[in-house]
Amino acid sequence: MALLAYTIRRLLMLIPVLLGMSLIVFAIIHAIPGDPALTILGEKASPQALADLREQLGLNNPWYMQYFHYLGNLLKGDLGVSLHSKAPITVEMGPYLAATIELTLVSMLFAVFIGVNAGIISAWKQNSWFDYTCMLIALIGVSMPVFWLGLMEQWVFAQELKWLPSIGRDNPRDPVAEITHFYIIDSILAGRWDHFRDVVEHLILPGIALGTIPMAIIARITRSSMLEVMRSDYIRTARAKGLGQFFVVYKHALKNALIPVLTIVGVQVGLLIGGAVLTETIFGWPGVGRYIYTAIGNRDYPVIQSGILVIATIFVLINLVVDLLYAYVDPRIKYR
Amino acid sequence: MSQPVLEIENLQTHFFTDRGQIPAVDGVTITVNKGEVLGIVGESGCGKSVTSLSVMKLVPNPPGKIVGGSIKFKGEDLVLASEKRMREIRGNEIAMIFQEPMTSLNPVYTIGDQIGEAIRLHMKVGKKEALGRAVEMLKKVGIPRAEGIVREYPHQLSGGMRQRVMIAMAMACNPELLIADEPTTALDVTIQAQILDLMRHVNKESGTAILLITHDLGVVAEMCHRVVVMYAGNVVEEGDVRTILKEPKHPYTIGLLNSLPKLEVSQERLYSIPGNVPIPGSIQMGCRFSPRCEQADDKCRTQMPELKTVGANHRARCWMT
Incomplete structure (x- = not known):
């Protein structure tokens, strides 16, 4: 019950955060020089046509009028219309967002599974060859720029070995009906296991490229957190009970060591959703990163604003989920 | 008399560190009989906790390792027992409680x-x-x-x-043996008494032998049937609780007892044994207590005394007895 009240209060706290966020984004966009009307109509447009369009777009209104207009629409769930494509952003962004979330989830799954286990085993077998190898790989992992890793993957696994596709979300000549825009789910809904396999294959390379840095960070955090926990008195108690090492490590130590790991995972998921532009560009992945990137090139203000706002909202929501998970992992944490 | 529950013989548990091999427990021999409460007393760092952890084979390894001696639990040598066998014994036949209930x-x-x-x-x-x-x-x-x-x-x-x-x-x-490593040290006095009561009850009720590790002679007097006094990784004196408390033979035991505040005499200053517990392994020759002993002579400083019988069920490691 306390948890529910806490959740509701945290959700209410989202409102000022998002208001502030929208104001900041709005201010930055307006501080950037450049004329949207000129971008839309092109260099050869007549001054009259430009002036008409500015009036039509509301660009002649004072900035706060523009802001409140924008805010009013937001409350109605209307993110506005793209200046470039004239399509409603709410509709247009959906597939891009789904693509990004799908990729992020896959790479985080990879990062958490490998990272946490590598960290646990490294701590368990501290100073063994496994520990040294893992930590060396983790060090290389955090040091590798995403774009370089992505290009290397494409070169080795797509170009040379031809094991995996290098671009896109599926084979474009063989699509399935997009219902959720999550291709994994869509291909299951269509009952197309060959397509499902194709989608998974397309996810592997960008997933690894995007997940490698979080994986390395998670492995290192897990290891140090586990090492600390393994020295605790209650671990000795667990051993004195006659529990085997596996139970001691995966039951008694892991749950205690998970708090800092959870924090890092939350932050990383947030970063990946907004920061996947490089990976998305390299792997031709139609995600929000690229959507916003393209919009910046087009001076498509409503799209930029909405994109940033959506990412910020997701970021805050993920943090909320992480905070709620703390209470699940550690009963000493109470929310009031 | 039936077979003792636990017979530790000449146990040597050493720690391998960057500064070399440190003999935390160096030739300890202790016997715990069925249904008995045996106290191990000594200052911090004398090896009493390491001895108890050695019985459970829970000494952190690395750096700690049992390098010699035997630990016979009902005749079975635990030093040679496999990890699998130890897991069957821990918490089942030998259980342990620790100093810090909070953690x-x-x-x-x-x-x-x-x-x-x-x-x-x-x-x-x-x-x-x-x-x-x-x-x-x-x-x-x-x-x-x-x-x-x-x-x-x-x-x-x-x-x-x-x-x-x-x-x-x-x-x-x-369990047949309960090892209690300073079970009351972290608790306040009234709770201490309750916990000791409970342990005594457990001992009487189920006949569980208790190996009680403490630095509190008051606890020993209240709880134990027999006492082992440890100093610098060695047993220096052992005997019935009354004998040890009334007629201690080893200068270290005498010093420990003198360090207790007495109600009947008003003292200006509480007695304390001069010097500190030596770093394990730092004393190579002679009796380990000799640097702090007021009666020590040349023999004490050059030759290590044996644990010898000085009375009925009473043994001490001192040349002077």
Whole structure:
């Protein structure tokens, strides 16, 4: 019950955060020089046509009028219309967002599974060859720029070995009906296991490229957190009970060591959703990163604003989920 | 007399560190008889905790390692026992409770889960039965509303309650030997008395032998049948509790007893043994207590005395006796 009240209060706290966020984004966009009307109509447009369009777009209104207009629409769930494509952003962004979330989830799954286990085993077998190898790989992992890793993957696994596709979300000549825009789910809904396999294959390379840095960070955090926990008195108690090492490590130590790991995972998921532009560009992945990137090139203000706002909202929501998970992992944490 | 529960003979547990090999326990011989409460006393760093952890084979390795001697539990040498066999013994035939009740329970699992775990492991029963047994054990150690406590977490209990939980957990599988490593040190005096009462009760009721490690001679006087005094990784004196407290022979034991405040005489200053406990391994020659001993002579400084019989059930390691 306390948890529910806490959740509701945290959700209410989202409102000022998002208001502030929208104001900041709005201010930055307006501080950037450049004329949207000129971008839309092109260099050869007549001054009259430009002036008409500015009036039509509301660009002649004072900035706060523009802001409140924008805010009013937001409350109605209307993110506005793209200046470039004239399509409603709410509709247009959906597939891009789904693509990004799908990729992020896959790479985080990879990062958490490998990272946490590598960290646990490294701590368990501290100073063994496994520990040294893992930590060396983790060090290389955090040091590798995403774009370089992505290009290397494409070169080795797509170009040379031809094991995996290098671009896109599926084979474009063989699509399935997009219902959720999550291709994994869509291909299951269509009952197309060959397509499902194709989608998974397309996810592997960008997933690894995007997940490698979080994986390395998670492995290192897990290891140090586990090492600390393994020295605790209650671990000795667990051993004195006659529990085997596996139970001691995966039951008694892991749950205690998970708090800092959870924090890092939350932050990383947030970063990946907004920061996947490089990976998305390299792997031709139609995600929000690229959507916003393209919009910046087009001076498509409503799209930029909405994109940033959506990412910020997701970021805050993920943090909320992480905070709620703390209470699940550690009963000493109470929310009031 | 029947076979002793535990016979530690010439146990050597050394730590391998960057500064070399440190003999934390160096030739300790201790026997615990059936149903007996044996106290091990000594200052911090004398090797009493390492001795007890050696019995459980829970000395952190690396850096610690049992390098010599034997630990016979009902005739079976634990030094040679496999890890698998040790897991069967731990928490089942030999149980252990620790000094810090505040940190010795896992904060993220319920009390019932933590007690039940040992029961399920050793008694091969289901979750429900284990929980029932956990409740029963909690009642035995005098915890009110045990049915509710099993669903609570350690942080919801006081230090004394947690130590009771630790004892319930240790006693859950009816061990033949309970090792208690300073079980009352972290508790305040009234709670100390309650916990000692409980342990005495456990000893009488189920006949569990107790190896009680402490630095508190008051606790020893109250609880133990026999006492072993340790100094710098060695046993320096052992005997019946009355003999040791009334007629100590070793200068170290005499010093320890003199350091206790006495009610009947008013003292200006409390007596203390001069000097500090030596770093293990730093004394290569002679009696380890000789640098701090007021009676030490050249023989003491060059030759290590043997543990010799000085009376009925009374042995001391000193040239002077």
